[in-house]
Amino acid sequence: MTVPSRTAQLASPLVLLLPFLPMTAVHAQVRARDLGVRPGIFQPGSLNAITDVEGVRVGHHTLIEGDSVRTGVTAILPHGANPFLERVPAAIHVGNGFGKLVGLSQVAELGELETPILLTCTLCVWRAADAMVEWMLGRPGMEDVRSINPVVAETNDGRLNTIRNRPVDARMVRDAISSARSGPVAEGTVGAGTGTIAFGWKGGIGTSSRVLPANLGGWIVGVLVQTNYGGVLRVMGAPVGLELGRYPFRSAVDSAGDGSIIIVIASDAPLSDRNLGRLAARGIMGIARTGSSASNGSGDYVIAFSTSNEVRRSYSTRDSAGPRTVSDLPNDEMSALFQAVVEATEEAIYNSLFMATGVTSRFGSAEALPIDRLREILRRYGITP
Numbered sequence: 001m002t003v004p005s006r007t008a009q010l011a012s013p014l015v016l017l018l019p020f021l022p023m024t025a026v027h028a029q030v031r032a033r034d035l036g037v038r039p040g041i042f043q044p045g046s047l048n049a050i051t052d053v054e055g056v057r058v059g060h061h062t063l064i065e066g067d068s069v070r071t072g073v074t075a076i077l078p079h080g081a082n083p084f085l086e087r088v089p090a091a092i093h094v095g096n097g098f099g100k101l102v103g104l105s106q107v108a109e110l111g112e113l114e115t116p117i118l119l120t121c122t123l124c125v126w127r128a129a130d131a132m133v134e135w136m137l138g139r140p141g142m143e144d145v146r147s148i149n150p151v152v153a154e155t156n157d158g159r160l161n162t163i164r165n166r167p168v169d170a171r172m173v174r175d176a177i178s179s180a181r182s183g184p185v186a187e188g189t190v191g192a193g194t195g196t197i198a199f200g201w202k203g204g205i206g207t208s209s210r211v212l213p214a215n216l217g218g219w220i221v222g223v224l225v226q227t228n229y230g231g232v233l234r235v236m237g238a239p240v241g242l243e244l245g246r247y248p249f250r251s252a253v254d255s256a257g258d259g260s261i262i263i264v265i266a267s268d269a270p271l272s273d274r275n276l277g278r279l280a281a282r283g284i285m286g287i288a289r290t291g292s293s294a295s296n297g298s299g300d301y302v303i304a305f306s307t308s309n310e311v312r313r314s315y316s317t318r319d320s321a322g323p324r325t326v327s328d329l330p331n332d333e334m335s336a337l338f339q340a341v342v343e344a345t346e347e348a349i350y351n352s353l354f355m356a357t358g359v360t361s362r363f364g365s366a367e368a369l370p371i372d373r374l375r376e377i378l379r380r381y382g383i384t385p
Contacts, residue, residue, distance in 0.1 A: 088311070229261045263286070
């Protein structure tokens with residue numbers, strides 16, 4: 001069996017052992033729109049990805065090794081310059097805080113990012129953060145820097161991955177960052193989504209975008225998700241989890257649907273960190289549309305940033321610091337962006353599921369969502385023709 005062609009073309013090289021390759025056939029992978037699942041009223045960008053926001057780049061390192069390693073790293077870069085010297089305003093919203101998001105408090109305090117965003121597995125966040133700090137310190141212009149706030153988020157892939165061994169290392173982090181590109185984004189069982197499970201099926205990485213009409217500003221919103229959470233799966237309102245008989249609380253011994261999701265939102269709208277916080281909060285509504293109730297053990301985090309040059313914050317020393325002039329989209333113009341985020345988050349989650357391939361390891365297995373049965377359910381509920 002070969003690695004699915006889309007993943008092979010867009011992801012970093014894999015380390016594979018044949019008996020434990022992903023189980024699902026290549027033809028089962030399909031994006032939501034190819035099934036006729038098109039949430040909302042706004043149109044996606046040309047790529048229907050977070051990289052529709054100019055300057056944003058995404059890179060993966062996927063690690064499938066032996067019979068037990070199923071994990072990886074995903075890097076999101078806000079622009080092509082040094083992110084420490086050219087900072088972007090940012091905010092983080094916590095839906096349910098059962099998680100380990102490195103760097104949260106400084107983003108909350110200062111309202112800005114000074115590193116790329118990394119996604120990985122729960123017990124790997126500190127190794128990933130350390131590796132990114134080392135990478136950042138080696139960049140030109142960083143010779144006198146004595147403080148860096150790495151932003152690293154996680155979900156727990158321990159049901160498929162040997163998570164206690166913390167297999168992520170500095171080489172993988174450097175590869176994810178250096179391989180980051182604009183253009184199409186690999187989805188499904190790739191990068192930080194390699195070992196994740198969502199709604200009892202194989203989860204992973206998903207992305208989507210929305211472009212506002214010109215009379216609403218023409219702004220672009222892009223979303224990338226790492227799905228590893230539970231609930232009763234719904235697709236455009238169709239009760240897919242119920243129809244497939246896979247959902248929590250079916251009996252006293254069933255799991256409560258614990259898990260986590262990380263949502264990364266990018267926009268080219270000139271937004272303050274305050275309004276980015278409001279934008280991030282709407283990502284939770286997109287999760288809710290898919291059937292999540294944010295269970296006790298779920299770490300639900302949303303990271304939002306603006307790439308607009310009009311709000312960019314150049315790093316300054318005491319000698320060069322001073323007042324600056326910025327543009328700031330007013331509150332009254334935020335509603336369309338809120339709508340766009342909800343829609344793009346919902347679709348990105350569907351893409352993470354529909355594009356995932358099944359994975360097995362010595363710890364167990366996670367099947368890919370059965371696309372043929374999904375098609376039938378969507379037709380029956382009038383979602384698709």
